[in-house]
Amino acid sequence: MLTTPHTGLDPVPGTWWRPAHKAEKVWVAVAFAWCLVLFAMMPLWHWKGGQNPSGIRTRVDPRAFYTRTTEFVRQYKVGEDRGLPIVQPPAGADVYLTAMTYQWYPILQLVRGQRYRLHISALDFNHGFSLYPLNVNFQIVPGYDYALEVTPTAAGDFRIICNEFCGIGHHTMVGRVIVLDEAGRPLSDNSQARLVAGGTE
Numbered sequence: 001m002l003t004t005p006h007t008g009l010d011p012v013p014g015t016w017w018r019p020a021h022k023a024e025k026v027w028v029a030v031a032f033a034w035c036l037v038l039f040a041m042m043p044l045w046h047w048k049g050g051q052n053p054s055g056i057r058t059r060v061d062p063r064a065f066y067t068r069t070t071e072f073v074r075q076y077k078v079g080e081d082r083g084l085p086i087v088q089p090p091a092g093a094d095v096y097l098t099a100m101t102y103q104w105y106p107i108l109q110l111v112r113g114q115r116y117r118l119h120i121s122a123l124d125f126n127h128g129f130s131l132y133p134l135n136v137n138f139q140i141v142p143g144y145d146y147a148l149e150v151t152p153t154a155a156g157d158f159r160i161i162c163n164e165f166c167g168i169g170h171h172t173m174v175g176r177v178i179v180l181d182e183a184g185r186p187l188s189d190n191s192q193a194r195l196v197a198g199g200t201e
């Protein structure tokens with residue numbers, strides 16, 4: 001306990017150097033052990049838990065990726081929604097999605113239970129891919145092709161929210177993924193409304 005003002009230049013008089021109490025040592029040991037557990041969980045989740053998806057990441061020229069996306073759109077376009085093409089690729093196809101200020105291009109239409117290789121990249125700035133209302137989040141960086149093997153497990157009309165601040169129109173950057181059921185039908189209007197309104201499954 002100090003009785004005189006201390007400048008910090010002289011050693012503090014008192015008993016601060018006394019060894020830590022046993023309880024404190026125990027808690028430091030517990031905290032350290034827990035750190036090791038969490039450290040081990042990272043690779044474990046990667047292999048066991050279906051989390052931390054391992055993308056196939058390659059460098060890509062942003063303009064070349066966008067050109068590839070437009071080619072993909074030209075090949076498989078099936079419709080339009082407010083000027084944005086709706087694209088339905090065949091099962092097993094390479095699927096391209098470009099993030100740019102302030103849209104996700106194009107609208108994807110997939111079929112439940114089919115496997116696709118989804119390529120995502122950005123044309124201009126960092127964007128964040130957040131598939132709503134599912135818990136899928138990752139960063140989309142220009143210059144990197146982030147490819148994932150995906151199999152949609154639920155039919156519905158989903159939204160992609162940009163979760164990385166990218167400019168004045170960031171909050172308007174909402175994309176769309178339609179997942180049809182095995183018979184090629186969309187979900188009933190009722191369930192779509194529920195998804196859009198923010199209900200969880």
Ligand code: CUA
Binds near residue numbers: 128162167170173
């Ligand atoms: Cu794109 Cu925020």
